[in-house]
Amino acid sequence: MKHILMKLKTAVIAVGLLSGSAMSASVPLVKNLHEGWKFKQARLTNWYPATVPGVVHTDLLQNKIIEDPFFRLNERGLQWIDKEDWIYETRFSLSSDMMQKENMDLVFEGLDTYADVYLNDECILKADNMFRRWSLPVKQYIKEGDNVLKIYFHSPIKIDVPKWDALPYHYPASNDQSENGGLLNKKISIFARKAGYHYGWDWGPRLVTSGIWRPVYIKAWSDSRINDVFIEQKQVNASKAVIAGHIELNADKEMNDVTVTVTDEATGKILGKQQTNLKKGINQVTVNFALSKPKLWWSNGLGEPYLYRFRTDVTANKEILDSKTEKVGIRSLKVVHQPDKDGHTFYIELNGRPVFAKGANYIPCDNFLPRVTPDIYKKTILDAANANMNMLRVWGGGTYESDLFYDLCDEHGIMIWQDFMFACSMYPAEGELLESIRQEAIDNVKRLRNHACIALWCGNNECQDAWLGWGWKPEIEKQSKEYADKVWAQYQQQYHVTLPEVVKEYAPETFYWPSSPFAFEGEPSGTTDGDRHYWSVWHGKVPISDYNKEKSRFFSEYGFQSFPEFESVKRYAPNPEDWDIRSEVMMSHQRGGDHANGLIETYLLNEYKTPHNFQSFLYMNHVLQGDAIKTAIEAHRRQMPYNMGTLFWQHNDCWPVASWASRDYYGRWKAQHYYARKAFEDILISPIVEEDELKVYGVSDRIKGASGKLQVQVCRFDGKIIHDWSKHVSVGGNTSQVYFSAPLTEVLKDTEKGDVYVRVVYADKSGKVYDNNYYLGKQKEMNYPKVNLTTEVQPMAGGYEVTVSSDKFARAVFLSIADNESLYSDNYFDIQPNGSVKVQIATQLPVDKFKESLKLTCLNNEF
Incomplete structure (x- = not known):
């Protein structure tokens, strides 16, 4: 009954607040500008209907001017689009209530990328950064009645090729598919502050977009408005949370006796209040408050990811001028990076507890970002949570994700390793470009800093290791040491000065990491310090079993390729003549080229027997990929606490393709995702042969220990049990320990390895059962019987x-x-x-x- 009364009380409070807001004539008014758009090729005359948010490729597709870019070989015929300029235009009028406001801001959440914005024929903005948020005062340009908003998108190719031509040396950009775009070797992606994967990647097509890719609207206001609210968690533990609410206000005049209030929406309790006077322009107001015995936010598997709703109200003369609500998880989250006997630790500490990071690397869900619907985002995050993940790494060649993405991660306890948007390239980070990078970082750090899920900010993906170990530095030094020194100086300024300064100023409690992988500035990454990208299995062609030998403090990348399953392949390659991994269509949807196909075949034939047809190949490729990543995850978890993280490459695809993803573009789980779900469970029972001993590890992520029965069996495939051992054991919380060990010869009892499998089962006292099967040889060496x-x-x-x-x-x-x-x-x-x-x-x-x-x-x- 108390719970019901509290719900009713909360509902009454909410209704009262809404009524008060609706009655106030001072609150800002918003008009979305998403209707009535048309677009055309700048040098031609025909106009067509456009969808906003959107991009030119999707508009061309909707108007049946092009065919589906993802179908068969269609991508090849669409490379002309990025060489053209495009114009978008709409007309709008504003209500009398909006017209009466003293101020109007035209807000673009995202423009892709080089865009001149005209309002009633006045050029009010020249945008040049896809990742920026643009807010412009436009009251002076707005007319009563009809207004015309026009955006001229310049071809990023035409803008950036001259920059490439002007340089006496060239910046490396290993995944830029310039040849596919008809640009020969002109890898120009490094000049544009634009999603790197649009220019191609080793899992993605080259489809360089332009467009109004995020919402656009006008916000009209008078007196004062809230620009930003930062809920800074200065101290958090189980007994108390000390919080500073930093509110940025914009005032159009001097104002006295303005009150800023922070309220807990769930209870209606006022947490803090500050009375202040405002000057004209930007004002910073801080409201300090504390929570006694706060409900803490926990990552997936450790507890409830509880979210508070803090509402900030700005009032003057008993009227609400503006209001903004932030959903905030209260938690202490640190990255512990400190010396120990082995090197330097690298792990997440959440609410005082070390957390083993389990998850994957995340790329954008589509090449055409506005097509990623809320349902796609929900499935993507739920597929991570339901596979027992607690972390995703938002990789630096894509984009800073939508607010909804981070909201969902907050709600489901998925911690985020957030890269800045730089990957596998060196960048001319000086002058105007460096300033644009700084502003981009400020925009996104401020936008994301209230999200409980943000665990750390990382400067880039693989740029330092590539410079030091991929031959980039000596290649430029051949041309000139002066050039090489300049590129490295730009790198250091970008990742060791500019970006960490932004994080320190705007998210002071959040950890910054210069690169991934990284150990020390100016040195290659390694196995004893920081994080590691391990690619000897796959790129290095070493056996899958080497996953069991390799060590790291945190595996932030590793992976193994597979094609989509046959039902998915038929959606983009429906013709029987396509059904060969080396057909023209399948090769187009394999961006690793024949080299990658060869790796799949080599590993498959080394581990398995020969598939008898295309469908069999796809199926066995999935099992191969799943077995490989299962092997890696179990090995990494057994290394706890030396290693405290395993993030495989990758969680998803941006188009239908052969890749390292565990879920294909259509959201279908591959074997890898099912196997990862089991390997990521809170308790892992992991058999392994080490030095001719069969050992069984118990690995637990639980806060508290577990007690139950462990059974270890060696079984023939017909069901006969060769060896049977069981014992009641207690598996300690947050530990990895051997609970069974015996000589392999003893448990086999003269039985051939290929005739048996190891079966382990752990049943804890709550009734939850964890099981695992382990094979004593390669799959092709297993004498599996035919089954009915x-x-x-x-x-x-x-x-x-x-x-x-x-x-x-x-x-x-x-x-x-x-x-x-x-x-x-x-x-x-x-x-x-x-x-x-x-x-x-x-x-x-x-x-x-x-x-x-x-x-x-x-x-x-x-x-």
Whole structure:
């Protein structure tokens, strides 16, 4: 009853606040400018309807001027678009209430990229940075009635090629696909403050966009408005949170007796109040307050990611002038980077507790960013949370993500490693460009600093290691040591002066890391200090088993490639002649080229037997990728606390492609994602052979220890048990420890390695069961028997429950149906001899069509 009364009380408070705001004539008014847009090629005459937010490619597609850029080979024929200038135009009028306001700000949340903005034929802005937020006072230009807003987008190619031509040396940009764009070797992406992946990457197409890619609106106000609220958490622990609310106000005149109030919206309690006088222009007001026994924000798996709603009101003469609400998670979050006996630690400490980071690297969900809907964002973040991740790394060749992305990470306890938008390149960071970079950093640090999920800011992706270890420095030194010294000086100014200064000033409690990977300035990364990108498995062609040997303090990148599954491939390559990994279409959707295809084949044939057709190849490639990343995750977790993080490359794709992603462009989980979900559970039971000993590790992320029964079995594939051991053990919280060890010869009892598998099961006293299967050789060395798989289908709400049974041990059973929107509770799973697994499948297919299209694939029967 108390809970219900509190809900009613909160609702009454909220209604009262809304009513008060609605009655106030002083609050700012906002008009979105998203309607009535048209666009044209600047040198031509035909106008077409445009969608805002959007980009020119999606507008051309919607008007049927181009075909789907992601379908088959269409990308190749669309390289003319970025060589053209484009004009966007709309007309709008404002209400009389808005016209009566003293001030009007025209706000662009994002312009991509070189854009001249005209309002009623007056040029009011020349934008040059996709990542900036532009706010312009426009009261003097606005007319009653019809107003014309026009934006002239200059071709980024035409703007930046002359910059490349003018330099006596050239900055490296390893992933810029200039040749695909008809620019030969002119890798010009480094000149534009624009998403690097638009120019191509080793998993993405070259589609260089222009457009109004984020919302545009007019905000009209009088007297004063809130520009920004920063909730600075100066001290946080379980008993008290000391907070400073820094409010930036813009006043159009001097004002006395203005009151700034911070309220907890959930309770209606006023937390802090400050009375002040305002000068004309920008004012900074601080409201200090404290929370007793705050509800703390925890990362996924450790507790509730609780969010407060702090509302800031600005009042004068008993009227609300402006109001702004921030959702804030109260937490103490530190990156602990300090000397120890092995080098330097690198780990997250959340609310005083070391946290092992489990997750993946994140790239943009589409090449055309306005197409990323709220539903896509929700699925993307839920797919991370539901795979037991607690961290995503927002990689530096994409974009600073939308507010919704970070809101969802706050809500689901996903910590964010946030790169600044620089990747795999060196940049001419001086003069106007460096100042643009500084302003970009200020805009985004201020925008994101209230989000509980932000764990750290990182200067760039791989730029220092590339300069020191990829041959970039000696290549420029061949031309001139003076040039090389200049490039390195620009690098140091950018990442060791400008960006850390911005973070220190605008988010003083947040950790800054100069590069990833990084150990020390001017030195290559390593295994004992800082973070590491480990690519010897894959690029270095070493065996997958080497994951078990390699060490780091924090693995922030590693990965293994696969193609999408066959149902996904058919969406972008539907013709049977496309169904070969070296067909023209499949090669176009493999940006690693034949080198990457060769790596997949080499690893596959080294670990598995030869696939018998294209579909079999795709399936086995998925199992291969899943097994590889499972091996890596388990190895990294066993290293705790020496290693305290494992972020695989990568969580998602920006188009349908062969890549390192664990989820394909359409959101379908690959084997890797299912395997990662299990390997990321709060307790991992991990068997491994080390020096001819079979060992079983128990690794726990729990705050408290667990007690339960551990069972270790060596089983034949027909179900006969060769070795059986069990014991009640306590798995300590936040630890990695060996709980079973025996000579391999002892547990095998003269049985061949290829005839058995190791089965481990841990059941804690709460009834939760953790299990794992381990193989004593490569998959091609396993003597898997042919199996008989049977299914039983039962309808359920939103789909069907399928029970899959097997007479013998079945390896990596994969279910698929002819429904691109279907979702599976599990897939690529093993079935124990004479056992079964239940899978829930969400689908709209009628039962007859479902049964008809249901297909089962199993590794046993593929060999």
